Amino acid sequence: MKAPVLVVACLDDPTTDLVLDELHDRDIPVVRFDPGADFPDEITLSAYLDRSGLTGSIDTPTRHLNLSNVSAVYWRQPTPYRPSPNLDPGSAAWTADQARYGLGGVLAALPGTFYLNHPFRNRDAKYKPLQLATAAACGLTIPHTLITNRLRSADGFISRPGRTVFKPLWSTPYKSETGKWRTIWAHRIDHEDLDETVSGAAHLFQKQVEKVADVRVTMVGDRVFPVxxxxxxxxxxxLYYDSLSYELIDAPPAVVKGMRTYLDRFGLVFGAFDFCLEPEGEWVFLECNPNGQWAWFDDPIPQQIASAIADMLTRPKGSS
Known part of the structure; x- marks a missing residue:
């Protein structure tokens, strides 16, 4: 019997479903679960470690997974570990941490297993300052950027030529004064928008790129899908999905080389890159999501990407 692919993902994820369909069409066995939602109520773990390495098993209500026999892992945005609601706050925090470092540690240590992407590499690659610095070091063009909690620095940056944009450093939901949860998107910012509250957190300010279009490049190994x-x-x-159209295009060789180097620096196999396309043809890097979405594109683009991911997940063990 073929070794299974382990899919670690939340249950309601169309992106994962496309890859699962591709794997099923290839007759590849799959074990899927969401550790944050399913452990410990729906998952039992028995992992043994000695001088021979890691062995043991994970059982779900419908699957048995031998930890020594996983061919590949597709890591797709599982939900955060959460404790039982019946526990007091101290016990709840403790059990959630034990799950994260226990089950999470086992899932990150499967012997001889190919990850797309390894969860620790995903974690490292999510920091925007590190993304921008790495992109520049890899030869990609980036916007002029300031990260600060100093009002004077922010005011001086806005005074420089060109419009200024504010972006959150992480997409944390924000509770407004009216008590409603909202997402903070990239938006223009001017001098009158600044005050001493800048000192209360780190902020990212960036010179706005004058663009003719946006480009999302999904990269899977050496396969590139610039849209x-x-x-x-x-x-x-x-914010405007209903008004968008998508076109598969070619990326300049220098940009492809920079993206490939970028993924190598982070130890990633997959990355979803966002660029602005300037009128003169310059591609300006904005960010790279190591676990980005792509299922909403017009057909046949999603199927092509799903096929590329399945190709990576079904390579023989040990292949480069």
């Missing part, structure tokens, strides 16, 4: 996003009337195209 031009047309029709976005504002800074952040994610």
């Amino acid at each position: 031009r996003i047309n029709g976005a009337p504002a800074l952040d195209w994610r």
Whole structure:
């Protein structure tokens, strides 16, 4: 029997479903669960470690997984570990941490297993300052950027030529004064928007790129899927899905080389890169999501990406 692919993902994820369909069409056995939601109520873990390495098993209500016999892991945004609601706050925090470092540690240590991507590499690659610094070191063009909690520095940066954009460093939901949860998107910022509250947190300010289009490049190994996003009337195209159209294009060789070097620096196999395309043809790097979405593109792009991911997950063990 073929060794299974382990899929670690939340249950409601169309992106994962496309890859699962591709694996099923290839007759590849799959074990899927969401450790944050399913452990410990739906998952039992028995992992043994000695001088021979890691052995043992994980059991779900419908699957048995031999930890020594996993061919590959597709790591797709599982939910955070959460404790039982019946526990007091101290016990709840303790049990959630034990799950994260226990089950999470086992899932990160499967012997001889290929990860797309390894969860620790995903974690490292999510920090925007590190993304920008790495992109520049890899030869990619980046916008002029300031990260600060100093009002004077922010005010001086806005005074420089060009419009300034504020972006959150992490997409944490924010509770407004009215008590409603909202997401903070990239938006223009001017002098009158600044005050002493800048000192209360780190902020990312960036010179706005004058663009003719956005480009999302999904990279799987050495396969590149650059998609031009047309029709976005504002800074952040994610607010305007209904008005967007998508076109598969070619990426300049120098950009492809920079992206490949970028993924290698982080130890990644997969990355979803966001670029602005300037009128003169310059590709300006904005960020790279190591676990980015791609299922919403027009057909046949999602199927092509799902096939590329399945190709990586079904390579013989030990292949480079």
